[in-house]
Each structure stands twice: as C-alpha cells, then as structure tokens.
Amino acid sequence: MESASQALTAYERVIAAIKTDIRNGTLQDDQNKIPGHRRLAVRYDVSLGTAQKAVRLLEDEGWLLARPAVGVYVNDPLPDEDSNASTQSVQDQLSELRSVTADLATRIARLERAIGSSNS
Structure with missing residues (x-):
C-alpha cells in the first residue's frame, strides 16, 4: 500500500514542504526572500522544473510573491x-449560475418565439 507521501506528485510534495518550512520560518531570510529555484531543487531533491512549478503554484495560491529581477518572497x-476550499466553492457556485443562466436564456428564446408566432 502506498503511503500518503508516495501518492503525491513531486511538485505536491515540494509545495507541502515549502508551506511547512514557511510556517516554521526555516525557508525565508530576514527579508522574507526564499532561495532561488536551483537551490530549492537541491534542497528538496527535485528537478529544476519541479521546483519552478511548485513556486508558480504557490504564487497562484498567494503564498509567494515574485518580484521580477529581484526574487521570490513569502507573502x-x-x-x-481554507482559501483553496473557498475558491473551489466559489467556482462551483459560478458554474451552477452559468448553467442556470444558459437554461433561462433558452427558455426566454422559446417564449419569444411563441409570442412572435402568436402575434402573426
């Protein structure tokens, strides 16, 4: 049976480790800057591409803030x-609203056709 850490992809393991290190204050320097991609790859024993993907996803989640030509910082x-769960909930609600809106548009179009044909 696979352990939970084996079931995760490499970048998911790196993301989890970076989050833990950020919480513990062991990753960032006193200016909240984290090491570069190459150092992260070495630190977490992954490829450069995996480290870059993990950092990019952590930026998307709001954990990190990239400053071009300066570095990446802890936000x-x-x-x-729970922000990921909240985001998913909002996305689910938005999807439902889109579905209902499309259904209403179809019903309105049918009504307009019916009204138009009865006026003729």
Whole structure:
C-alpha cells in the first residue's frame, strides 16, 4: 500500500514542504526572500522544473510573491489555509449560475418565439 507521501506528485510534495518550512520560518531570510529555484531543487531533491512549478503554484495560491529581477518572497500575510476550499466553492457556485443562466436564456428564446408566432 502506498503511503500518503508516495501518492503525491513531486511538485505536491515540494509545495507541502515549502508551506511547512514557511510556517516554521526555516525557508525565508530576514527579508522574507526564499532561495532561488536551483537551490530549492537541491534542497528538496527535485528537478529544476519541479521546483519552478511548485513556486508558480504557490504564487497562484498567494503564498509567494515574485518580484521580477529581484526574487521570490513569502507573502505577508499568508493566505488562509481554507482559501483553496473557498475558491473551489466559489467556482462551483459560478458554474451552477452559468448553467442556470444558459437554461433561462433558452427558455426566454422559446417564449419569444411563441409570442412572435402568436402575434402573426
């Protein structure tokens, strides 16, 4: 049977490790800057591409902030741990609204055709 860490992809393991290190304060320097991609790849024993993907996804989640030509920094304040669940909930609600809107548009078009044909 696979352990939970084996079931995760390499970049998911790196993301989890970076989050832990950020919480513990062991990754960033006193300016909240994290090591570069190559150092992260060595630190977490992954390829450069995997380290880059993990950093990019952590930026998307709001954990990190990239400053071009300067570096990548830990965001302050850190995002809420439940923000991904909240984002998914909002996406689900938006999808439902789109579906209902499309259904209403179809019904309105049918009514307009019916009204138009009865007026003729």
